[in-house]
Amino acid sequence: MSFKSIIELTKPRITIAATLTAAVGYTLGRGRIDLNILPVLIGGFLLAAGAAALNQVQEAGIDSKVDRTNQRPIPSGRLSNIQALIIALIILSCGLLILFIAYDILVALVGFSAVIIYNGIYTPLKKISPYAAIPGALIGAIPPLAGWIAAEGLLIDPRIYYLCFFYFIWQIPHFWLLLLFFSEQYKKNDLPSLFDRFSEDRIKRLTFSGIAATSITGILLPSYLILKPQFVGLLLVLLGLTVLIRGLSLLKKSDFGKGSYRMRFMDINIYALLITILIITTSIL
Secondary structure (H helix, E strand, C coil): CCHHHHHHHCCHHHHHHHHHHHHHHHHHHHCCCCCCHHHHHHHHHHHHHHHHHHHHHHCHHHHCCCCCCCCCCCCCCCCCHHHHHHHHHHHHHHHHHHHHHHCCHHHHHHHHHHHHHHHHHHHHHCCCCCCCHHHHHHHHHHHHHHHHHHCCCCCCCHHHHHHHHHHHHHHHHHHHHHHHHCHHHHHHCCCCCHHHCCCHHHHHHHHHHHHHHHHHHHHCHHHHCCCCHHHHHHHHHHHHHHHHHHHHHHHCCCCCCHHHHHHHHHHHHHHHHHHHHHHHHHHCC
């Protein structure tokens, strides 16, 4: 058992992204960054890492059949299912304990609800339903909510719900662009997907609709006082229109190379990252 294998088990890119959105919720609710943010970042990171590790335990059988995942720690034989499960449970327990001790039971439960959605709902559902991405997108809304509550933000404040809605909407085209990029592997291994219901052109149109919804939701952030319009209103419009215009390529009926799906995937993720940075920056000014 190597340290590298344990790191791979936790899917660090995904867990770091979840940690950043928790930071957004905290800074928006607190209006500043202080040392009190550390437990929610550490605890949130560990919960996301534990959930990712548990997901690899749950999907070890499928991962062994798919080209892009068959070198993960479990299917490659670097970790056994039992070893990975123990690691996942330890990491999850540490994350939950940190949130409970540093804050209260509510923050811990909200943080743990992301694990329930990801491992208890989304992971088993995507094996039987092509629409699993929609409830699965709720995962994106949980970390900012946990950060907000940790910052003692009021739950009657509409800003946090609109912020959570933005990260929920963003997850949907994020999932579907991955589906388009890895379509052959889904078909090859008989995994349920939107291809069971729709043609590739129809899925491209649906994905563009998700990109458009994400773009519009981002542009409207100042309307909910999440961002100060005098500083970033024009920038948000420019960013939103850029990702929307670039996404128009999905509406073309001509052959669409896999590299183009990768580019649209990068566009939507970079857009969400820039929005995240803008919210954190303007919240503490």
